[in-house]
Amino acid sequence: xKPNSVAVxxxxxxxxxxxxxxxxxxxRCDAVARFSGGANAGHTIVVDGQKYILKLLPSGVLRExxxxxxxxxxxxxxxxxxxxxxxxxxxGITVDGRLFIDFAAHLVLPLHKVADGYQDSLRGxxxxxxxxxxxxxxxxxxxxxxxxxxxxxxDKEQLEEKIDYVFSRHEECVNKVGDDKLKDRKKLIGxxxxxGAQFRPFVADVAAMIMELISSRKKVLFExxxxxxxDVDLGTYPYVTxxxxxxGGLFSGLGIPPSxxxxxxxxxxxxxxxxxxxxxVSEISGDLAEELRESGGEYGSVTGxxxxxxxxxxxALKRAIRANGVDKLAITKLDVLDRFxxxxxxxxxxxxxxxxxxIPPNHPDFAKAEPVLTKIAGWGKPTVGINKIDGLPRxxxxxxxxxxxxxxxxxxxxxxxxxxxxxxxVEG
Ligand code: GDP
Ligand code: IMO
Ligand code: MG
Numbered sequence: 001x002k003p004n005s006v007a008v009x010x011x012x013x014x015x016x017x018x019x020x021x022x023x024x025x026x027x028r029c030d031a032v033a034r035f036s037g038g039a040n041a042g043h044t045i046v047v048d049g050q051k052y053i054l055k056l057l058p059s060g061v062l063r064e065x066x067x068x069x070x071x072x073x074x075x076x077x078x079x080x081x082x083x084x085x086x087x088x089x090x091x092g093i094t095v096d097g098r099l100f101i102d103f104a105a106h107l108v109l110p111l112h113k114v115a116d117g118y119q120d121s122l123r124g125x126x127x128x129x130x131x132x133x134x135x136x137x138x139x140x141x142x143x144x145x146x147x148x149x150x151x152x153x154x155d156k157e158q159l160e161e162k163i164d165y166v167f168s169r170h171e172e173c174v175n176k177v178g179d180d181k182l183k184d185r186k187k188l189i190g191x192x193x194x195x196g197a198q199f200r201p202f203v204a205d206v207a208a209m210i211m212e213l214i215s216s217r218k219k220v221l222f223e224x225x226x227x228x229x230x231d232v233d234l235g236t237y238p239y240v241t242x243x244x245x246x247x248g249g250l251f252s253g254l255g256i257p258p259s260x261x262x263x264x265x266x267x268x269x270x271x272x273x274x275x276x277x278x279x280x281v282s283e284i285s286g287d288l289a290e291e292l293r294e295s296g297g298e299y300g301s302v303t304g305x306x307x308x309x310x311x312x313x314x315x316a317l318k319r320a321i322r323a324n325g326v327d328k329l330a331i332t333k334l335d336v337l338d339r340f341x342x343x344x345x346x347x348x349x350x351x352x353x354x355x356x357x358x359i360p361p362n363h364p365d366f367a368k369a370e371p372v373l374t375k376i377a378g379w380g381k382p383t384v385g386i387n388k389i390d391g392l393p394r395x396x397x398x399x400x401x402x403x404x405x406x407x408x409x410x411x412x413x414x415x416x417x418x419x420x421x422x423x424x425x426v427e428g
Contacts (some may be wrong), residue, residue, distance in 0.1 A: 010227030021042030032060030037225030042301030073253020207255030239278025
């Protein structure tokens with residue numbers, strides 16, 4: 001029997017609307033599990049007109065009683081998680097008894113954030129423009145086997161020694177740019193112990209919990225962070241994040257085998273955005289870009305940076321679908337295109353005088369590719385809030401059908417606004 005679970009993954013450079021879609025779908029699930037990334041993520045959910053931006057807590061948390069799991073693949077900043085929990089509590093949402101954090105989740109420490117900014121500045125013109133949330137340095141410590149994990153906080157005897165290791169890795173940076181507060185190891189240990197005491201009731205063997213939930217036919221949703229093109233291996237390297245944002249990261253980040261994943265839903269915006277530096281084949285500029293950015297409210301939910309915008313890139317989308325084994329598509333922000341008379345879709349690339357239907361995003365030539373665009377008629381009518389497929393204007397349906405035809409994947413969900421209600425489920 002197929003497991004009762006669904007993975008929801010971003011297929012672009014992040015910000016596809018994962019928060020909105022996962023919150024919507026979590027109404028049909030028992031548990032939501034985050035498997036990668038850290039507080040570089042900003043997943044926006046709008047409920048009854050109130051906006052929530054989640055960084056570490058899984059996007060099912062706003063629904064009462066849903067189990068929220070944070071896997072070992074997540075880079076966990078305990079300071080940010082604490083604030084996030086407290087802010088939700090002020091709004092009447094509590095996580096007691098339903099939040100579980102894997103004991104092996106690696107921590108993001110204050111020095112990782114400083115190192116993040118410092119290391120990016122050393123790149124000069126080639127800077128990645130990271131979120132400065134300490135993600136790269138924390139994952140680097142993890143693979144260098146000096147990282148500090150959630151469980152380490154509870155091991156008083158070894159904590160000091162482990163902190164020393166981490167500091168030795170970042171000595172140059174701490175001495176150059178760190179203030180005295182950052183250098184105070186005793187204070188850091190004290191703070192970690194305090195945070196540890198608060199988090200202790202939440203720490204668990206998340207992998208075992210997920211397997212148990214699925215075996216007892218509970219429905220589990222696996223929440224992706226970032227997107228395919230930011231995957232450390234499969235994305236536009238080196239302009240990527242430091243984790244596996246794609247399906248492989250789900251297995252290692254949660255400690256479960258492929259047989260526990262029932263289906264994969266891939267999310268794409270109806271167009272494309274990117275925040276931070278790096279190649280973007282179908283990027284547009286000038287007034288048109290400004291209009292698209294304003295229409296879509298395309299400003300980073302974590303850093304407020306204006307997002308770069310462009311037309312939907314089918315070459316990249318097809319690759320993301322294949323790499324992740326996507327069964328169904330969720331297309332978001334269709335309403336953002338309402339005002340455009342003409343739309344474009346990137347069908348292939350022009351590279352070195354030849355047309356190509358696909359160079360991988362991690363290929364050195366990817367940055368040199370030019371988009372080959374197909375013009376598509378817009379619909380010129382509002383779609384905001386439409387929640388039935390029959391309610392969509394003819395050309396909007398044609399646009400959706402075109403994406404489905406070209407990718408050979410059914411479109412299962414269409415989002416026409418940030419609220420839960422602005423959602424179309426395409427049955428059949
Ligand atoms: P995530 O990181 O993938 O969760 O996406 P973000 O939350 O960073 O960015 C998506 C933005 O688009 C948020 O402000 C959402 O509220 C908003 N959004 C999501 N779906 C829709 C939609 O269908 N239409 C519109 N207009 N906004 C949407
Ligand atoms: P969600 O989950 C969009 C980008 C950063 C930068 C690059 C590396 O909300 O979709 P990092 O801080 O991870 O080392 O930065 O990755 N980036 C994101 N862009 N959405 C995200 O997450 C992102 N997380 C990281 O802007 O270009
Ligand atoms: Mg986001």
